[in-house]
Amino acid sequence: MFWDWFLAAKFVGAVALAVGLGWVWTNSELVTSAYTDERAVQALTLQPLSFSVATIPPSDDAAFELAPAPDTGNIPLTRLAVSDPVVTKPVVRGGDARLSGHVRGLGPDDVGQVRLTRITDGGSSDWTVGVNADGSWTAPGIHGGRYRIRALVPNLRASNGSTVLFLGEGQRRELNLAVTTPPEGLVFELVAADELPLGSDSVVAVTVGRQTVDGEGRSVLAAVPGVPVQATFSSLLSTLSANVVSTDPGGAARFLVRCGAPGRASVTFVAGDQTALLTLPPCVAPVIQIPPAVGDAESTDG
Known part of the structure; x- marks a missing residue:
């Protein structure tokens, strides 16, 4: 029985092969033309691409009317305002802070002074207060900020350096200063x-x-x-x-x-x-x- 099935399969295969060869023989021109005639890949000509564009609506179509451009020719142009940077004026008096102290090196007849220089981003300003006979001095009612302070007797005794300090608003502070006498030689x-x-x-x-x-x-x-x-x-x-x-x-x-x-x-x-x-x-x-x-x-x- 096995041999019967085997013989039948061989017969069917032979018939299929014969049918296939017949089809190839009949349509050989279609098979070879893809590689031999003008339909070959090398001979193909690509047509340029065409792009579709939006259709512009007719001008009489009210639904597609464009808004008129604004007329800027008559609009007045105002000058830009340039504001100065905010700075702190170097005003010394008018606050509620206070400085005081004593000056050493004064003679009995000296008319001593204490010079306060307030320094801000807006510049500097001076205020001079007198020294009492006992060497004491007071600078009341001043603004807080950065100060350079020195004592002197004009045309007689020089400042023994200057003191730079920061005074807070409303602060009370004691500061002692000194003057020097230049050598006579x-x-x-x-x-x-x-x-x-x-x-x-x-x-x-x-x-x-x-x-x-x-x-x-x-x-x-x-x-x-x-x-x-x-x-x-x-x-x-x-x-x-x-x-x-x-x-x-x-x-x-x-x-x-x-x-x-x-x-x-x-x-x-x-x-x-x-x-x-x-x-x-x-x-x-x-x-x-x-x-x-x-x-x-x-x-x-x-």
Whole structure:
């Protein structure tokens, strides 16, 4: 029975194969034309794509009327308002804060002052209060903020520095200050080159001044003109000018000297009853630059 089924399957397969070959033979032109004629892939021509666009409605269609554009030609243009930044005015008086204290260094006849400078982003402002005979001072009814405070006696005693502090609104604070008295003696300052060349004439000058106080209570050095100054140099130098010279309007006295040996010398200045010993720049041998010989220059260039 097995062989019967096997023979039947073979028969059916043979019939199907014969039918398939017959169909291929009949439609061979359709099968080969896809690879041989104008319907091949290489010969296909792609037509350009066409895009659809929205249809514009007719102008007489009221449902699609466009709103007229506004006429901006007649609209007045107003200038933009530029506001200044908000700043705090540096007003000192008018608040409810208070500063007070004492000033040291005053003489019995001094008319002392305490100067308060309030500093804000809007600038600065000063207020000056007097100092009592016992050295006490008070600044009532002031605004809070950042202050710079100093004591002074105009044209007589200078501020011994200044104090910077922050005062809160309504705050009460004690602050002690001091003034200084400038020295009465003369101040000598040497003016000369960094080095004094051997065998050459050099100028050595000295300025004579005195510490004073200006009207703002600042210590300044004021020139003292017309003061005879005697100069005595050490043995390394010889004086070529007079050894006694009066100061000019700028407070300077100049001397002409010459170094005789290398080393560092000194000078003694005497003005009135005051004497100052100062150290001079060193006496050094000048550096002589020797140019190269003509032959050496040519050989170097070659």
